[in-house]
Amino acid sequence: MSVIADRLVHAGDASHKLSGAGVSIARLETRFLSGAEWDAAIADFDEVCQEQLHVFAATRWPSVQKEPMLFSLDGEVVGGALIMVQPLPLRVGHLAVAKWAPMLKDASRADAEAIRAGMIEAMIAEYADKRGQMLSVLPRASMDTHNRDYEHLEARGFKRGSELGFPNRYMVNLRLTDENQRKSLAQKWRYHLNKSEKAGLSFEHADPKSFPDFERLYEAMTDRKQFTDHSAYDTVSELVAIGVPELRPELFFVRHEGELVAGALIFKAGERAVYLYGATNDKALPLRAGYFLHWNVIRWLRDNTRANWYDLGGTDGFQGLHQFKKGMVGDAGVIRPVPPVANYASRPIAYLLGTAAFAARDALYQVRRVVDGLRNPKTRSTQTREDAE
Incomplete structure (x- = not known):
């Protein structure tokens, strides 16, 4: 029609x-x-x-x-x-x-x-x-x-x-040479990247058929951290199986001595690539696998897509995650609010009913956030830092 x-x-x-x-x-x-x-x-x-x-x-x-x-x-x-x-x-x-x-x-x-x-x-x-x-x-x-x-x-x-509640989005400029991208990084971020590159890590762009490996890593991570996942992770299997290749998220892994220690799913269509989900095991943090993973994802996106920006998403208020993403955005990227x-x-009645529905939803989300914090205060204080690094 x-x-x-x-x-x-x-x-x-x-x-x-x-x-x-x-x-x-x-x-x-x-x-x-x-x-x-x-x-x-x-x-x-x-x-x-x-x-x-x-x-x-x-x-x-x-x-x-x-x-x-x-x-x-x-x-x-x-x-x-x-x-x-x-x-x-x-x-x-x-x-x-x-x-x-x-x-x-x-x-x-x-x-x-x-x-x-x-x-x-x-x-x-x-x-x-x-x-x-x-x-x-x-x-x-x-x-x-x-x-x-x-x-x-x-x-x-x-x-x-x-x-x-935390509207800022962290955008990495993808159209830089390796040299200029490194110069853009915050000094501490660059230090950790250098350390990761000496840790014996390997980076791979994985086939969609390897998605079950990512699922196992993600499920083990959520079990380890014991936090309630309110994200849209249940959509990932459908996204990975989508019949339009251009819209299919890309899968990346980092291994150490053959063991899978970190992975990421990246939406790469259009002018703005987006970090969807990451997963790590308990060895990733001391190996600084997150730095190694994101650095190589940035380079892959630059060389294999038309995206100009890499959207790292938000922080949900976690200061450690803010520092990690801010350091990666560096001097050449931008931080902008949604x-x-x-x-x-x-019609006035439609506006009144609609705004009342949104107010009720926002109140419910706030209650859920408080409840999650009370259930797992220690876990929630560390989970996003581990995901990043």
């Missing part, structure tokens, strides 16, 4: 902050795809990410309706957004949620800002205006000091919503 977005986006219109966008009008055609069609269609997007994959969302949120929207301009695919439509308690309404979306296929286009604004308009028209739902959009962290995507949403009438959720509703 195809529909033409009713809204026209005019470059230079102050309400959309499109000055310099390079186009006068962006008229977008919207198509809803099946899950398999969607994952294949976005494989070569500059801004593709694992949270926007249907195979990820179907496993992570099985009870939520997934609606992939693909946008075209003059017959050419230019972007898309996977919208998750979630029923509110007692079925009093629905939320439409877009995380790390909408995505651009070509972020370097002169009219990229106008296209992104046009996609937002189409989402508003479908979910807020037509269906009467609250639309919640969470843009990615920006490489710039200002998040223009979030600023546009605010200018368009979106309201500030939930915020991550912005708050931006909420929009055409």
Whole structure:
């Protein structure tokens, strides 16, 4: 089914902050795809990410309706957004949620800002205006000091919503020579890397068939640390088996005297590679295997992908992990926050119900975090440092 977005986006219109966008009008055609069609269609997007994959969302949120929207301009695919439509308690309404979306296929286009604004308009028209739902959009962290995507949403009438407790994301610049990358590293990080390179470690890019080895390492690590895993790790087996090779995470191992001591899964599609999961055994820390692993992952991503940045994720408030990632980001990388959720509703009741649902969810997450801390205070204080190093 195809529909033409009713809204026209005019470059230079102050309400959309499109000055310099390079186009006068962006008229977008919207198509809803099946899950398999969607994952294949976005494989070569500059801004593709694992949270926007249907195979990820179907496993992570099985009870939520997934609606992939693909946008075209003059017959050419230019972007898309996977919208998750979630029923509110007692079925009093629905939320439409877009995380790390909408995505651009070509972020370097002169009219990229106008296209992104046009996609937002189409989402508003479908979910807020037509269906009467609250639309919640969470843009990615920006490489710039200002998040223009979030600023546009605010200018368009979106309201500030939930915020991550620790929003910073740590981005390594992948487009450096080995020499310049080493110079960029913090002095202490470089010291530990030098030590690791003398410890007899070996690095390998593993075949997906070796994923069971990573699973055993990860499960042994979680058993050893005895912490409750609230992550999306249950999606990994589906991601590794995805039928679109470009979207399949890459698997890396570090061995010492033939023994597997560390591993990592990396999402490598698009302009921003992402560290998904790591696992270590109890020998990894004294061997400094994490330094050796990440250094070689950085070099592999530079030489084998088109990614410009390596997103190390956040820290969940752990100071040791902050120091580790900050040292790896070094002088050439950046640390940028994920912005708050931006909420929009055409009808007041939809906004009230939606914000109440988010408030309840945030309260539940806070309680869960406190309970986890009380259950395993010692374990939680050390777990992320071990994962990193």
